[in-house]
Amino acid sequence: MNSGISIKELAAALNLAPSTVSRALNDSYEISEATKQKVINMAEKLNYQPNPFARSLRANKSRTIAVVIPERINNFFAKVIDGIEEIAQEHGYHLLVYNTHEDVKKEKKILSLLQNGRADAIVMSVTSQTSDTSHLQKIHERGLPLVFFDRICGEIPTTKFITNDYESALKGTNHLIQQGCKKIAFLTLSKDLSITKERYRGYSDALKMANLTPEPTFSLYCKHSDEDNTELILKLLQSENRPDGIISSVEKLAISTYQAVRKTNLKIPYDLKIITFSNMSIAGILNPSLTTITQPAETIGQECAKLLIKKLTRPRQPDFLDQIIVIPSQIQIRESTMAR
Amino acid sequence: MNSGISIKELAAALNLAPSTVSRALNDSYEISEATKQKVINMAEKLNYQPNPFARSLRANKSRTIAVVIPERINNFFAKVIDGIEEIAQEHGYHLLVYNTHEDVKKEKKILSLLQNGRADAIVMSVTSQTSDTSHLQKIHERGLPLVFFDRICGEIPTTKFITNDYESALKGTNHLIQQGCKKIAFLTLSKDLSITKERYRGYSDALKMANLTPEPTFSLYCKHSDEDNTELILKLLQSENRPDGIISSVEKLAISTYQAVRKTNLKIPYDLKIITFSNMSIAGILNPSLTTITQPAETIGQECAKLLIKKLTRPRQPDFLDQIIVIPSQIQIRESTMAR
DNA sequence: CCAAAATACGAAAACGTTTGCGTAGTTTGA
DNA sequence: TCAAACTACGCAAACGTTTTCGTATTTTGG
Numbered sequence: 183m184n185s186g187i188s189i190k191e192l193a194a195a196l197n198l199a200p201s202t203v204s205r206a207l208n209d210s211y212e213i214s215e216a217t218k219q220k221v222i223n224m225a226e227k228l229n230y231q232p233n234p235f236a237r238s239l240r241a242n243k244s245r246t247i248a249v250v251i252p253e254r255i256n257n258f259f260a261k262v263i264d265g266i267e268e269i270a271q272e273h274g275y276h277l278l279v280y281n282t283h284e285d286v287k288k289e290k291k292i293l294s295l296l297q298n299g300r301a302d303a304i305v306m307s308v309t310s311q312t313s314d315t316s317h318l319q320k321i322h323e324r325g326l327p328l329v330f331f332d333r334i335c336g337e338i339p340t341t342k343f344i345t346n347d348y349e350s351a352l353k354g355t356n357h358l359i360q361q362g363c364k365k366i367a368f369l370t371l372s373k374d375l376s377i378t379k380e381r382y383r384g385y386s387d388a389l390k391m392a393n394l395t396p397e398p399t400f401s402l403y404c405k406h407s408d409e410d411n412t413e414l415i416l417k418l419l420q421s422e423n424r425p426d427g428i429i430s431s432v433e434k435l436a437i438s439t440y441q442a443v444r445k446t447n448l449k450i451p452y453d454l455k456i457i458t459f460s461n462m463s464i465a466g467i468l469n470p471s472l473t474t475i476t477q478p479a480e481t482i483g484q485e486c487a488k489l490l491i492k493k494l495t496r497p498r499q500p501d502f503l504d505q506i507i508v509i510p511s512q513i514q515i516r517e518s519t520m521a522r
Numbered sequence: 523m524n525s526g527i528s529i530k531e532l533a534a535a536l537n538l539a540p541s542t543v544s545r546a547l548n549d550s551y552e553i554s555e556a557t558k559q560k561v562i563n564m565a566e567k568l569n570y571q572p573n574p575f576a577r578s579l580r581a582n583k584s585r586t587i588a589v590v591i592p593e594r595i596n597n598f599f600a601k602v603i604d605g606i607e608e609i610a611q612e613h614g615y616h617l618l619v620y621n622t623h624e625d626v627k628k629e630k631k632i633l634s635l636l637q638n639g640r641a642d643a644i645v646m647s648v649t650s651q652t653s654d655t656s657h658l659q660k661i662h663e664r665g666l667p668l669v670f671f672d673r674i675c676g677e678i679p680t681t682k683f684i685t686n687d688y689e690s691a692l693k694g695t696n697h698l699i700q701q702g703c704k705k706i707a708f709l710t711l712s713k714d715l716s717i718t719k720e721r722y723r724g725y726s727d728a729l730k731m732a733n734l735t736p737e738p739t740f741s742l743y744c745k746h747s748d749e750d751n752t753e754l755i756l757k758l759l760q761s762e763n764r765p766d767g768i769i770s771s772v773e774k775l776a777i778s779t780y781q782a783v784r785k786t787n788l789k790i791p792y793d794l795k796i797i798t799f800s801n802m803s804i805a806g807i808l809n810p811s812l813t814t815i816t817q818p819a820e821t822i823g824q825e826c827a828k829l830l831i832k833k834l835t836r837p838r839q840p841d842f843l844d845q846i847i848v849i850p851s852q853i854q855i856r857e858s859t860m861a862r
Numbered sequence: 863c864c865a866a867a868a869t870a871c872g873a874a875a876a877c878g879t880t881t882g883c884g885t886a887g888t889t890t891g892a
Numbered sequence: 893t894c895a896a897a898c899t900a901c902g903c904a905a906a907c908g909t910t911t912t913c914g915t916a917t918t919t920t921g922g
């Protein structure tokens with residue numbers, strides 16, 4: 183299989199002890215320059231590659247970060263991972279990536295697997311089903327560095343990275359109001375999600391500030407397949423007292439809304455305006471083009487990774503502060519929220 | 523850090539030898555049922571988690587598969603990884619995922635890192651820059667199981683999984699011809715890519731069969747940013763002898779085409795018809811909706827993983843055959859290729 | 863009833879690193 | 893000049909598993 187040579191064989195080829203070779207390769211001050219050069223040259227010549235598992239076993243470090251996301255076919259999460267990977271690679275760290283598929287059972291299973299030290303740290307965004315957080319608590323209590331992003335878990339005292347969910351939702355809703363909307367609906371995945379709560383707060387406060395009352399039926403909690411969501415939204419659009427504006431908490435519900443609108447006689451933005459949290463690059467070529475609240479995905483990933491790397495690579499770092507770091511989104515206004 | 527208990531401590535708690543505990547946990551026939559139960563119960567009670575690095579070191583296996591892709595923000599690759607992960611998880615395998623960002627230098631660096639046995643196998647899709655394949659050859663010669671999908675490397679004698687690129691491109695081009703196109707352009711990334719060659723062959727043969735001649739200027743090789751691509755396509759569309767049909771080898775060039783068309787007076791499908799290889803779920807809500815050749819992404823991932831797992835989990839498996847396994851795409855006809 | 867086989871477990875080595883400790887040989891310092 | 897310090901390296905243990913080999917005890921069989 184992995185027929186590489188070991189440090190013993192390398193040492194034998196040099197008539198040196200393995201310990202000397204190890205120190206030479208690790209640039210120890212105890213080894214003379216001459217010897218170091220010899221070792222390095224021979225290592226190059228024989229293509230010596232240190233066995234990562236022996237290293238990990240010895241050092242109790244894996245140089246690996248686990249990333250746990252609820253969805254892979256998602257521009258936001260993909261970009262976050264790109265950001266994490268960028269920083270991780272700079273420091274020689276590898277990424278184990280796990281997709282929970284929005285399934286809390288899978289999330290628990292995966293976190294359980296990660297208890298054994300396979301990864302030095304975990305960066306994750308929880309499932310829309312995650313309300314019981316004992317599995318997360320267990321990981322944190324075990325001392326495994328854990329940070330959250332986007333869909334965070336408030337109960338765990340660690341650092342979380344999010345965008346300005348409240349403010350963006352407030353601004354987004356305000357934008358709809360300014361464009362003339364009176365009956366604004368809020369689309370999201372699950373009540374349990376941190377982002378749902380914050381974004382709903384922003385939505386709700388914006389309505390109140392405009393002396394509009396948030397109707398209960400205008401908050402749509404979608405959990406199922408894209409088809410089911412489209413159906414739900416269609417029903418809302420066909421109801422007697424239909425909304426004239428929509429703010430969507432996640433990208434795919436905006437897509438479902440476009441799908442649903444196609445089955446009606448409604449026209450965006452004339453009969454219905456819509457704004458969504460989204461990292462779609464193609465929002466601009468939808469017809470009508472889609473107004474988005476663009477989350478700083480890569481930056482979030484980079485910041486997560488930077489924090490982890492700092493903790494993992496420097497000696498005696500303190501535990502992560504129980505804090506929420508906010509990186510603001512940018513609203514891109516397009517046709518879907520044009521005033522008539 | 524990872525303050526779990528070791529098998530020694532577990533053995534001590536049971537007044538047994540570590541070897542006995544190990545055998546008990548691995549359900550060895552040499553251990554009595556009574557002892558097995560005791561061990562299992564105590565392991566549960568003390569939350570014993572075997573150290574994966576000790577195992578890997580001992581067994582020279584990592585239970586890890588490396589996935590190397592050129593782009594993460596891409597529905598096709600995301601779905602393939604989902605497929606790989608599904609099968610891998612069923613067999614207790616973990617996924618290290620690397621994004622080369624279409625950069626062959628990064629590809630080389632990553633493959634170099636993978637030489638040390640960190641992963642038991644590699645499944646990858648090469649960069650659009652990959653023409654020299656020595657780094658891939660080296661991995662293969664080292665005996666590390668390696669399979670390719672989609673963007674394959676013909677020089678390496680191993681198993682490759684692709685879709686019916688030639689046939690799909692042929693059918694897709696034929697479809698354009700049937701819908702009335704006379705001047706059909708072909709968009710792709712790089713001449714070096716396997717998929718480019720096959721899909722171009724299909725495109726070219728379809729033209730010949732219809733007594734049309736493929737014009738050199740109608741083959742667009744895009745390498746740069748989305749903006750540059752849009753510019754390139756725009757120039758093509760504004761040229762004197764502009765195409766009336768486009769078949770795009772990759773999703774994002776179809777998107778760029780939509781972007782470019784927006785800057786002209788052309789109307790899809792009246793002035794220009796377009797079909798593309800794509801795994802976008804939202805092809806249907808583009809305006810006009812986009813005719814696609816949908817690759818069986820999940821299946822490709824699953825098949826890659828199945829093949830690898832078979833080799834990794836069964837004793838004395840032969841090396842992968844030097845063969846290409848074809849899983850057909852499905853053409854979904856939508857508005858973008860409607861006849862006038 | 864006793865040799866042979868089967869059962870159930872333990873001791874120790876091995877996987878490939880890194881590192882604490884020991885030590886020749888050399889250099890330093892008063 | 894001679895003890896002290898330093899230089900440059902080797903020995904061996906340790907990380908946590910799994911597995912080979914060995915063996916005491918029990919069971920089987922003729």
